[in-house]
Amino acid sequence: MSEENEQKQSKIQVRRIGKRNILSILFLGTAGQIAWVVENSWFNTFVYDRITTDPTPIAWMVAVSAITATLTTILMGVLSDRTSGKWGKRKPYIVFGYILWGVITAIYPMVEWIQTIGIAVIMVIITDAIMTFFGSTANDAAYNAWITDIGHSSNRNRIQSINNITVYIAAMIAFGAAGVIIDIFGYFVFFYILGGIVTSTGLIAAFLIESTPIKKDEIKFEKSLLKEFADLMNPKILKENRILFLLFLCMALAGIGSQVYMPYLFIFMENYVGFSKTELGLFMALFLLLTIVVLVIVGIFSHRFNRKTLVVIGSILGAIGTIILGFTSFLVKGNSSLAVVIFLLYFVATIPALISQVAHGGWLLDKYPEGDIGKFQGIRMIFMVLLPMVIGAPIGSAIISTFGIPIADGYIPTPEIFIFGGLISLLSVIPILFISKSEGQIKLD
8 A cells, every 4th residue: 555545544534423323332232242152151161061061062052053143144134124114124123132032041041951961952952043043133133234334434443343342341241240140149040130131132222222214115125035045146246245255254264263162162261271160250351351441442543554454464463372372271281370371361362363353344344235234244144153153163072072181971172172273263364365455445435
């Protein structure tokens, strides 16, 4: 990029997001992410603690959840694009989706009452899939389309940064409180509380999100609903949105790498490193608080830099940090005084990954084709959720079965999951190299 373009990039006037929109993002994003945190971490820990220590059911649960999330987001995303009424396109799906999402989250631990392990495993997977249906309707399809609707090229890095902040606020709440609540009151109380938060959010969202009435004749049905789905298999879409799909591919490879270890992270920290749930929750709360500070800084200043540069450098450094974390973890086994080092290294590895995620997320929002934003949320889910979870989680399970520490009914995860996960994450840089640097500039119009 020329010196003149560099100066323009640093002097971009960032369009205002609006206080009500910021509040809506923070509130809805946080509550939604609380539910995803529960599913992605504590659901797995619950299965390991209460159902079986075999990692295979966790891998199956992750895979089925990913498939459900993808299909749901495609369907509900297309429907929201075609929705009219006094609440507009996205709001009805957000409101009712959140309400039912929280209800299913609250009843999830009842699966523990089933005495036959095989049936309990099946019900765990089914219940998780139902929860995912409502969660993907509310969050993956409607909410993510909505934050695209309200954005502009100049402020989308900031919108993405605020949205990412909600991930860590939610995680700080869930992790910080979870360990203490589970240790003192058990899983049932924990799931009831978090499920109640999500359901309450759906009720409040009815008043919080601005309604943008859309008349039925304002929605142009250029294609039938079946044609909309058929278009997902049309190579023409790939050709017309080449950069968008390269960004999707980058997302998929990074996601596969992280899913090698993420479903088993808490199990590793508790059973290999030696943290109690309370200690784990408190350390994670501190880690997440520091992460939020980093995200605020990234959100304020990241628009001054080319997105391609941020994604490439952040992805490489994040992957290398994860590999170093894996090798260092071998030294921690049996040495509790070094256990805190794992959290420090995890934080260090997370910082460049966060920078990459904010730039990548803002870039994606810029590249969605107008009129099909909801539909492309479903395509995004193929690369963000389906491929990473269907491929990454089973790789992690296989690594644990190969290198893990054998116990009565399964294995304790070992540091190899981070090493392999980091190596796979390095591959995410390759698709970005096929995008010109000029495409990483923020639009000035």
